[in-house]
Amino acid sequence: MASSELVKFQHVSKSFKTSKKKEHEVLKDVNLVIRKGKIFGIIGYSGAGKSTLIRCINGIEDTTQGKVFFEDKEINQLSKKSLRQVRGQIGMIFQQFNLMPARTIAENVALPIRYSKLGKQKIKEKVKKMLELVGLPEKANAYPSSLSGGQKQRVAIARALINDPKILLCDEATSALDPQTTQSILELLKKLNKSLGITLVIVTHEMQVVEDICDEIAVLNKGKIVEQGDVYSIFVNPQAELTKRFINTTSKLNISDSLLNTINLTEEQRLVKITYISDEAVVPLISIISLKFKIKANIIVGDIKILRGKPLGGLIIVLDGESAQVTDTLKYLKEQKNIQVEVYQNGRFL
């Protein structure tokens, strides 16, 4: 295994027995590599096999076929003792936080190291450091019930990090939180990735989460990875239908029927959708075409954002001018390399 690789799945399949004779194949020939220091997203609908997949990383689930490696160790081949050691390097957080209600926040955070050789004082110091790291230094003696959802997840993160793991597995960690709290937890995870260099695996059914923090993603459909790669390439040029569906949930570059009805195109006007398909420099297209072709370009919908420093999204515009000008403008636009140009005809953009 290359030194940059932390986790590797090779032809991993996993079946559960559903009755004496029947089996349900939950993971199907999964191949993936999670590299050190990266934020790796796994997205799929409920039941796709996401939780099963990440549980194979720390050996909570064993595989039916194939191999899972953590660094150079094959998880399913480890002795109980070695597996315990490996698990010490793998932290995990969940949608429901899983805090112990009868213990204080400090006790909750200390749980993974309570039987370690560290003395009481050292443990106390470590807990303090962890609570500072997640922004909750004042909550050490509080109980979980007095905390908000976001604060509970911060405590769970502190607990997961107390062993200084190399990787943090996040299973729908923000799915129970409101959008604002989700943002603050994602910011915290990003900060931890940067400052500690810890590798993150983010399991989610929300493409917005992927867009916000992941470097690379795998799209899981009924146990199969249908697409994987770096987040920008996938967002600008998704291949699988499922990926496109997920991306649509984060794009405003759609035009509703009611909006369409309000645009009465004349014979010469064209409704045009322009989307970025590469990270080449963004040029002021609209002013260029209006000057160059003496044409009016009215923006109907605009949704351009910057993803990992590169442009994503685009515009829906109405081109308005004489027929020859419109034709020339379209020709010019289609020659531009970093955009895709689609013209609305027969009820859709083609």
Ligand SMILES: Nc1ncnc2c1ncn2[C@@H]1O[C@H](COP(=O)(O)OP(=O)(O)O)[C@@H](O)[C@H]1O
């Ligand atoms: N221990 C188990 N026994 C039997 N079936 C299971 C078990 N764990 C998960 N499954 C099934 O595997 C499929 C994938 O589950 P899961 O990995 O939890 O998906 P996700 O996390 O994407 O929602 C589901 O159909 C689920 O019912």
Ligand SMILES: [Mg+2]
């Ligand atoms: Mg799950």
